[in-house]
Amino acid sequence: MSKIAVVGAGAIGCVFGARLAFFTSHEVIFCVRTPFDLVKVTLPSGQDMRVDMHPTKRKNIEEKVRNISLNEISCPVRCETDPSKVSPVDWILLAVKGHQVEGASGWLRALCGSKASIAVLQNGVEHFERVAPFSFGAKILPVVVNCPADRFSPGEVTQNSHAKLIASDSEEGRDLQDIFSKTDLSVELTTDFTTETWSKLCVNVAAGPATAITSAGRGIVSEPSVSNVCYELTKECAEVGRAEGAKLPLDFAEKVIERIHGQPPDGTTSMLADKLAGNPLEADAMTGAVIRYAAKHGISVPTTKTIHAFLMQINQKHDFV
Ligand SMILES: NC(=O)c1ccc[n+]([C@@H]2O[C@H](COP(=O)([O-])OP(=O)(O)OC[C@H]3O[C@@H](n4cnc5c(N)ncnc54)[C@H](OP(=O)(O)O)[C@@H]3O)[C@@H](O)[C@H]2O)c1
Structure with missing residues (x-):
């Protein structure tokens, strides 16, 4: 049994932390600003969580689901x-937004020890760089999160689609996989984390900035005048990712935009959700990161720079505390 702390108990922290609290015997502590007694995750409508599950997991889950609603x-x-x-724990699931890491450093100072590992459940490509200054001797495991989710109130979230984590095929990656092994969710291991993390960033920059700037749903990406901007943003991100070693095909940006065209036009993005809630946008971790890596490789990213300037203006217009 491991001792696990969830720092950043929002949409993602609750989706994954709830699984550990519900399905496993690990000791789970939610480190929060506003406490709650109960964590509640509403699953995607119609999803039976036992489907596509490994038989050993299914047995464990079936014992649990006898007493609960399937969704x-x-x-x-x-x-x-x-x-x-x-006090120090074995694992920290760090799921604050990229710009909130320093603010949560008091928790990391208290929870980290030489035996601790931090799973950084965030978007972007700079998980390690962001967290290293506040890791206090703990190991850092960058993780790609595939899970659209929304938070409604402290401890209460909705998971909108299938959820999984992707981590490097490393000792820490395998440990994290083990931690989740008795839950319905999986941790996929990869020998090419660079490609995973840059392809996710391409997906994020394709729709997030356009929806946040216009306060519109994903359908805005299909507006002819906007679509080309989204495409250029994605293309620039993919080019920088390739310079970093990501194996992204040359038509990757086209494919990402095409996929968004096929999605429900009222679908949201986490950047749009933050804009509408009056929260800071995670722009530095997304377009900001593309600009930093572009400079490293001497790649020109004019569309990203323009859009990033607008996103930062939105951030400056709010008196964020
Ligand atoms: N949501 C998605 O669909 C999704 C999908 C994939 C990846 N991601 C990525 O996952 C990461 C987390 O996103 P999210 O959507 O889960 O964000 P979120 O719902 O805003 O959750 C962030 C949580 O961090 C907490 N927090 C911030 N500063 C803190 C501090 N100093 N001490 C304690 N708690 C603190 C916030 O607490 P308060 O409630 O007190 O503000 C909030 O509960 C981001 O990098 C995001 O890009 C999100």
Whole structure:
């Protein structure tokens, strides 16, 4: 049994932290600013969580699901609001937004020890660089999160589609896989994390900035005047990713945009959700990262620079605390 802390109990922290609290015997602590007694994850409508599951997992889950509704996971959890009340743990699931890492460093200081590992459940490509200054001797495992989710109130979230984590095929990656092995969710291991993380960033920049700037759903990407901007953003991101070693085909940007055209026009993005909630946009971790890596490789990214300037203006217009 491991001791696991969830720092950043929002949409992603709750989707994955709830699985550990519900399905496993790990000791799970939610480190929060606003406490809650119960974590509740509403699953995608019509999804039976036992489908496509490995038989050994299915057995464990079937014992649990006898007592619950198939489209909701909920259980009582331990929340702490004061870092002085916690001590070093084995694993930290860090799921604050990219720009919130420093603000959460008090938690990391209290939870990290030489045996701790931090799974960084964030978008972007700079998981390691962002967290290293606040890791206090713990190991850092960057993780790609595939899971559209929304938070409605403290501890209460909706998972909108299938969820999985992708980590490097490393000792820490295998440990994280083991931690989730008794849940319905999987941790996929890859020997090419660079490609995974840059392809996810391409998907994020394709729709996030356009939806946030216009306050419109994903359908905005199909507007002829906007579509080309989204395509150029994605193409620039893919080019920079390829310079970093990501194996992205030359038509990757076209494919990403085409896929968005086929999605429901009222679909949201996390950047749009932040804009509408009046929260800072995760622009530095997305377009900001593309600009930094472009400079490293001497690649010109004019569309990304223009769009990033607009996103940062949105951030400056709010008095964020
Ligand atoms: N949501 C998605 O669909 C999705 C999908 C894939 C990847 N991602 C990525 O996953 C990461 C997390 O996103 P999210 O959507 O889960 O964000 P979120 O819902 O905004 O959750 C972030 C959580 O961090 C908490 N937090 C921030 N600063 C803190 C501090 N100093 N101490 C304790 N808690 C703190 C916030 O607490 P408060 O409630 O107190 O503000 C909030 O609960 C991001 O990098 C995002 O891009 C998101």
